[in-house]
Amino acid sequence: MQTMDIDKDTYANKPRKKDYIGVTFSANFQWWKRPSGVAAVCLGLLCVLLLAGIIGLSVYYNRIIGHYYSAERFQTSSLNNLTKERDQLKTSYNTLTKERDELQTRYNTLTKERDQLQTRYNTLTKESDQLQNRYNNLTKERDQLQTRYNTLTKGRDQLQTRYNNLTKERDPLQNSYNTLTKERDQLQTSYNNQTKERDQLQTRYNTLTKEKDQLRTSSNTLTKERDQLQTSSNTLTKERDQLQTSYHTLTKEKDQLQTSYNTLTKERDQLQTSYHTLTKEKDQLQTSYNTLTKERDQLQTGYNTLTKERDHLKEELNKQSSGWQKFESSWYYLSTEKKSWTESRQDCLKRGAHLVIINSKKEQEFIHEWSGCLDIYLGFHDTNTEGVWEWINDGALGQSSAPGTTYWRDGEPNDADQGEDCAQLSKKSLQIYCLRPEEQSTMVVSKAWTLHQHFQGFPKASDFHLREETLPQPRDGQVLLEAVFLSVDPYMRPYSQTMMKEGDVMIGSQVAKVIQSYNPSFPVGCHVVSDCGWRSHWVCDGAELTPVLPDWPQDIPLSLALGAIGMPGLTALYGLEEVCEIKKGETLLVNAAAGAVGSVVGQIAKIKGCRVVGCAGTDTKVSYLKQLGFDQVFNYKTVTSLEESLREAAPHGYDCYFENVGGKFSSVVMPQMREYGRIAVCGSISMYNDTTPQTGILSTPQTGKLSTPQTGILSTPQTGLLSTPQTGPYVHTYMIFKQLRMEGFLCARWKHKHQQSLRRLMAWMTEHITGTGPTTSLRGPHLVITATVSGMPDPVKTGTRTHT
């Protein structure tokens, strides 16, 4: 096709044949476009100029000559000049004549060239005309070809379509052809086989025909015989049918009997089995019944014994818990009320008791030791007959003889002060001396809770003992304190384990009032925070006392000096500022959030502009924390998944984690820490009551010391150091890849800052109370003492702090 694509435009721009004729014609007149024409014209002009020059000169000479002859007479001198000029003109004329000749020659040459060109031009014109003709022919041919081409293209497309259709039709045809070919081949094969078989059959047929003929003969013979037999058979058949009928009837009867027999056999077997089972069960039940009856009788006996023992123990416990102490078969009670001998005797009678009667040296020694070296009034007197000492018998049976005189202090009884008719056991020695019945002891007796035995699991009442101690008279520089608020804190669990021995007074801080003072820094009536433990009274110098802030506002409960504006508040502040180095805008997680420490942690973080998530174990605590301004709070005990709840509360993770709980809780938090997160490890309350260690450290309560610490979260059972194989948590991966910082701390590390920190806490608290601060100002849960020191404080019973 490409070759047929003649460029019509190219030809369109060229002059057609008619135009050529025009051009040829005009070419004769447009001489300026042709060099030979220009040369001819120039030559002609030059000739005209020369002719004019010659004519001019001859006119001039005629005039000059005329003038010469007329002026010859006047100007003979100019003749020579004129001659010269004529010569010059002659020379010019010659030169011009030459030039004209040359031009004529060139003109002739050009004329020739022009003629040649004209000839070539004519030739070209002819060729052009021929080419035009050929072009026209070619154009026609091309058009015809184009038409044929189009027709062919159409034809080809139709053919292509038909070809495609045929191809499509051919493929199934091909397939069926193949199939048919196969079938034909198979048919051919079977045809061949059948032909063979037919031939074989034909052969056999022939054979059989022969045999048949032979058989036909035999058959005739046999038919005869058969007919005879048939007759006999008919007779027999009749007989058989009669027998058959009888047989069926009998078989039916037998089957029915067999069925009933089987059913009965089964029932008998089942009954037999049940019988055996029931017999066995009856025997077992009988045995159990006998055993149970025996056991019940034993239990009843045991129960009765135990009930008696329990009642007895209860009685003893009641007595013990109300301050009675048993020695051998007697009970003793130490009253700290200030009374005279006579008043004390009356008091004893009111309590259904009597003043101490000593029956043996052993008993005297016990009383001396148990009383904490107090002076003890004895039921021993000579009030009836001076000098005749006798034991009182206020309802006490069998008390008669006086103890041996050995126990008297040297020189006693001396009736020194006249009327010294009663006896008391000396606090300084084991000896007895006498005093006046109306004389009063001046001692102060303090009540103190002691750690009777190290806690095993949850603290029990029997882990504590109430002890009374006579306090010395305060001396110069000393003060006598009276407890106002005692604190019961979770930290006491791990502390007691490591720092206390059995019999020690329970550690702890208290808010106390100064009731006697020989120290001007602590006047009577002022309040202090003292670390003297669970005691009602204490004598000490001022060195270890912290005065409650002097400007403590009246409307802020003093108990907060053991809470938000005390050690727990300081712990919260240091954990956040010193350990977490918390910054505005960060997200903080705190657990045990409604506790003394946790509630302050959350509030300070809010004051600092952080987002706070808290967890607590009751819905009431959750509401309380929301009131405090926590952003997200949930009850970790009721959520379906701690992990999901933590993630929902802070989808982008936690920058800081204030850890109070430890154990599994912390394992769940670790993966949700953000990069460069900080973890302040304050406590691990979830482990304090464990009897089987969750991880690591094993304690031996007997010694009050820590056994070899198993830093392994990861102990191997092979070591035999831990009874339970430990399986994590393994925090290293998170610590490393998230580049976390996890730091344990004790509040006392920043002791030097305590006073200024307490002022900061108080300022936040006052802002809240006065309403001058932001809504996020500190609010404090404060302790409620639910019992006096003589009873077991409730928090000890519950193991946790009580808040309002």
Ligand SMILES: NC(=O)C1=CN([C@@H]2O[C@H](COP(=O)(O)OP(=O)(O)OC[C@H]3O[C@@H](n4cnc5c(N)ncnc54)[C@H](OP(=O)(O)O)[C@@H]3O)[C@@H](O)[C@H]2O)C=CC1
């Ligand atoms: N490092 C230090 O210097 C100090 C550390 N601490 C530690 O701070 C932590 C909090 O003390 P504090 O605020 O005084 O305690 P509180 O008695 O005020 O609060 C403790 C709260 O912890 C929660 N709790 C108890 N058992 C579990 C448990 N198994 N799992 C989860 N939560 C539990 C209870 O709340 P809920 O009902 O919400 O579960 C409980 O009320 C303790 O671990 C303590 O040892 C305290 C002071 C100083």
Ligand SMILES: CCCCC/C=C\CC(=O)/C=C/C=C/C=C/[C@@H](O)CCCC(=O)O
């Ligand atoms: C009995 C179970 C032992 C498990 C031990 C596990 C972890 C130890 C732990 O949680 C320790 C916590 C310690 C808290 C200490 C608090 C002191 O700062 C309190 C000081 C009181 C004061 O100075 O007034």
